[in-house]
Amino acid sequence: MLKRVETSELRLGMFINKLEGSWFKHPFWKSKFVLEEMWMLEALLGSAVEAVIIDTERGLNNVPEREMVAAGAAPPSRGMPLVPPRPAANKFAAARVATAKEFGTARKIAERHSKLVSRVFIEARLGRGISARTVDPLIDDIYASVQRNLYAFNGLLRCREDSEETYRHALAASALMIALARQMNLSAAETREAGMAGLLMDIGANQETGGPPHPEDAWSGAADDPEGDLHCQHVLAGHALLKAAGDIPDAVLKVCMRHHERLDGCGYPNRLSGSEIDQISRMAAICDTYDLLVAGKDHRPGLDPAEAIRHMGEHCDGLDPAIMVDFIEMIGIFPIGAFVELRSGRLAMVVDEDPTERALPTVLTFWSKPLGKKIRSEAITLSQCYGADEIIGIAQLGGLDLPPLGALRQSLLSAYTRAAAD
DSSP: EEEEEEEOOOOOTEEEEEOOOOOSSSSOSSSSOOOOSHHHHHHTTSSSOOOEETTTTTTTSOOOOGOOOTTTTOOOOOOOOOSSSOOOOTTTTOOOOOOHHHEEEEEEEHHHHHHHHHHHHHHHHOOOOHHHHHHHHHHHHHHHHHOOOSSSHHHHHTTTTOOHHHHHHHHHHHHHHHHHHHTTTTTHHHHHHHHHHHHHTTTTOOOOTSSSSTTOOOOOOTTTTTGGGGHHHHHHHHHHHHHHHHHHHHHHHHHHHTOOOTTTTTSSOOOOOOSSSSSHHHHHHHHHHHHHHHHHHHHHHOOOOHHHHHHHHHHTTOHHHHHHHHHHHHHOOOOOTTTEEETSSSEEEEEETTTTTTSEEHHHHHHHETTTEEEEEEEEEEEGSSTSEEEEOOOOOOSOOOHHHHHHHHHHHHHHHHHHOO
């Protein structure tokens, strides 16, 4: 039975079925969960959520006063929390180089190495050897870019539309993996392996297999016959190609084989679950899913980056929840390239992140809803505008006189970069 209760009436043990209000005003990346730890209750009490819907059949309806956990005490944990208490600021979060400046460097890296990625993928499909040394310079450049600025390379690729799908996805996944590894404070060696894994995990995808499969195109094949399933072919082919190279790290081979496995055992090709899936493969599952949701494929249009984050929280139960928290901490609630609506009635695109205020990025305005027309762009650093404006939701751009979204993103990012350089 579903029941609406005020936030102040919540008790430990209740099953939250829905959090009322805007999703980004609460501290959880999932909307359905058991309220099982005191810090979770305190986080909700301190949020802007006024009421929730609980499911009394899946959790407590009420808790007598004598059974309530004393304030500040946490009950025994029965599983991994959806969002851990906010960690100390990541030592790599602060940008060493301004985002707008790093966009220019990131663009040169992407342009220079797109041909390398294309050549590696084509030679692999022709049965020629692959060497880890071939892609080392690319991994080094992406690694250095992420070190200088956590957001620029990923943000740039979300706003580019002039790259072939598979190669753009390879670069984007590599950059996401490196940034996520840094967020998780993995070692330099593990971070390099994560970047290489992101770059090469879909090397078995080609036009014949339709490229990397979209996350929404669920696999329904039999676990004992993966070779007969189209979804599995690029995984098995890619693993064979990389293994034949001889010098590809074992962690990268595992990711190539396992990045479509899920913790609940519903993935492929081997239906692995839980502890059978290594950490870097779990990271790859999240980075791969996010980038493909944003990029879209065939009959499935790409999602707005902020919408993709919300979608993953609501529909991707097989992803590692702890790593998902790190991913959101890394990429932001409103990633670069997200279209948002401001309280002033203006629509804007996120162009930079503030690592200390993840819900208050820098945005570039381009449309006025009250006027119903395009406006002169203005860059607003929301963390420094003292409440003069704020994000109230994801922008709905349907029916507006605007260019295709890919072209709009690229145009706005270029305008922001030029203005910052002046």
